[in-house]
Amino acid sequence: MLKLYDFALSGNCYKARLMLSLLNLEHKIISLDLKSSEHKSLEFLRLNLFGQVPVLVDENTMIRESQAILVYLARCYGGNSWLPSEAEPMSLVMQWLFTAAHDIQQGLAAARAYHLVGRQLDIETATQRSHTILTAINQHLARRQWLELNCPTIADIACFPYIALAADGKIALDNYANVTAWLARIKQLPGYVELLSL
Ligand SMILES: N[C@@H](CCC(=O)N[C@@H](CS)C(=O)NCC(=O)O)C(=O)O
Incomplete structure (x- = not known):
């Protein structure tokens, strides 16, 4: 299942959550507590060296950067309309x-x-x-x-x-x-x- 490392108040994370919902994709949200620096833990830094959310994980694929996540979701799951290939x-x-x-x-x-x-x-x-x-x-x-x-x-x-x-x-x-x-x-x-x- 798709997993999104997320922070509820983040507009960048919201882009990913919104796209997952518009595409009606089943996913699991993993909320990080930025105040207690969970995004700087060794475990999370192994996923994203930049120590930032959002991060999307799809099986063995890991994507950081909200815009790149939109590209990934659109091309993998959104047909040709959300991001045409031409x-x-x-x-x-x-x-x-x-x-x-x-x-x-x-x-x-x-x-x-x-x-x-x-x-x-x-x-x-x-x-x-x-x-x-x-x-x-x-x-x-x-x-x-x-x-x-x-x-x-x-x-x-x-x-x-x-x-x-x-x-x-x-x-x-x-x-x-x-x-x-x-x-x-x-x-x-x-x-x-x-x-x-x-
Ligand atoms: N360019 C990145 C920006 C990501 C970003 O700034 N994330 C913030 C939350 S909105 C974050 O993780 N901040 C914690 C930090 O930078 O230490 C994107 O679009 O995903």
């Missing part, structure tokens, strides 16, 4: 995985970490980055329902969590109507789960 549509989807890993991480995820767990960082820069990326995505979504390919893909799933959790980072979405409509569309997908679904 060069152009695959690249169109992949570009958003990098947006999620860089722009959204340094903007919205950083602002959330600052306000939620007091991570020391430059909150003004993180807030400004958040609005820059939200403005771009809002503009991009003016003529689209989904980020690419006119259907839900892992581009949407990679970008969704930290934008949906913007309020935790004191980032208001009021001026981004296309973004909020897109968030609502994702919440309607069969198998959608909230960040804390227990």
